[in-house]
Amino acid sequence: xxxxxxxxxxxxxxxxxxxxxxxxxxxxxxxxxxxxxxxxxxxxxxxxxxxxxxxxxxxxxxxxxxxxxxxxxxxxxxxxxxxxxxxxxxxxxxxxxxxxxxxxxxxxxxxxxxxxxxxxxxxxxxxxxxxxxxxxxxxxxxxxxxxxxxxxxxxxxxxxxxxxxxxxxxxxxxxxxxxxxxxxxxxxxxxxxxxxxxxxxxxxxxxxxxxxxxxxxxxxxxxxxxxxxxxxxxxxxxxxxxxxxxxxxxxxxxxxxxxx
Numbered sequence: 001x002x003x004x005x006x007x008x009x010x011x012x013x014x015x016x017x018x019x020x021x022x023x024x025x026x027x028x029x030x031x032x033x034x035x036x037x038x039x040x041x042x043x044x045x046x047x048x049x050x051x052x053x054x055x056x057x058x059x060x061x062x063x064x065x066x067x068x069x070x071x072x073x074x075x076x077x078x079x080x081x082x083x084x085x086x087x088x089x090x091x092x093x094x095x096x097x098x099x100x101x102x103x104x105x106x107x108x109x110x111x112x113x114x115x116x117x118x119x120x121x122x123x124x125x126x127x128x129x130x131x132x133x134x135x136x137x138x139x140x141x142x143x144x145x146x147x148x149x150x151x152x153x154x155x156x157x158x159x160x161x162x163x164x165x166x167x168x169x170x171x172x173x174x175x176x177x178x179x180x181x182x183x184x185x186x187x188x189x190x191x192x193x194x195x196x197x198x199x200x201x202x203x204x205x206x207x208x209x210x211x212x213x214x215x216x217x218x219x220x221x222x223x224x225x226x227x228x229x230x231x232x233x234x235x236x237x238x239x240x241x242x243x244x245x246x247x248x249x250x251x252x253x254x255x256x257x258x259x260x
Contacts, residue, residue, distance in 0.1 A: 006113040014120035019129040020046065024121075026053035031121045033058055033094050037072070043098040043199070044143075051098050060092035067103035081195050082218030102143075102201035102222055135190065142193070145174035147204045148220070150193055151186070152178035154209020154230065154249055158186035163253045164208060170260045176200065178210045194219035209249045212237030229253075 001009045016024050041047030043065045055062035068076035074089045151164050168175050177191040195218040205223035221240050228241035231248050238244045
């Protein structure tokens with residue numbers, strides 16, 4: 001309600017939405033959509049789960065992962081793993097859009113919009129809540145961290161990720177990983193940075209033992225400063241890095257830990 005530009009906040013606090021299941025939330029948004037020209041959500045796991053359902057129920061096109069607004073009906077979005085930008089235009093009466101939040105500056109907290117309650121709509125009863133498991137970490141959340149240090153296949157084993165964690169703890173950083181490291185079982189899936197993982201744009205991104213596959217670059221190339229450590233001087237990651245160190249990471253990381 002305090003964000004600049006917000007005219008009104010609709011509050012749906014009925015018990016039906018306690019667990020934010022995609023189907024009932026989508027049904028609620030569909031009931032509200034005729035009064036609006038655009039329905040937007042962040043391109044998070046929740047947004048990407050709910051909004052395609054909304055678009056399907058409204059029988060309109062889904063516009064995914066936009067990085068810029070050209071006009072009221074035209075938007076830019078990355079394609080080909082971020083190597084090109086497409087401008088898409090929609091003639092639908094309601095535009096349903098997910099937004100890559102890292103591409104936009106945060107709105108100022110200078111507003112004072114009124115909050116209005118909305119009633120629940122009929123539950124489609126297509127799913128039910130069973131349980132939730134929450135993983136907790138004292139480190140910052142990956143997508144909102146100002147500093148991220150990520151490891152790739154070059155880490156060789158999950159047993160070596162504590163080398164990154166020790167540095168992350170000193171820097172107040174989040175720990176990420178490439179898809180190769182996740183697929184190899186070094187770390188859990190929620191560490192993954194890339195086109196099929198999490199999109200990050202921190203002030204500082206440190207890539208350790210990451211070659212720089214296209215799908216990984218798509219998830220971190222908007223970082224303000226990129227530092228790469230890799231023993232292969234031909235690794236693609238160096239093409240996007242602001243600073244690069246060609247070195248054995250198992251020698252470089254202990255020295256880096258002492259230096260920070």
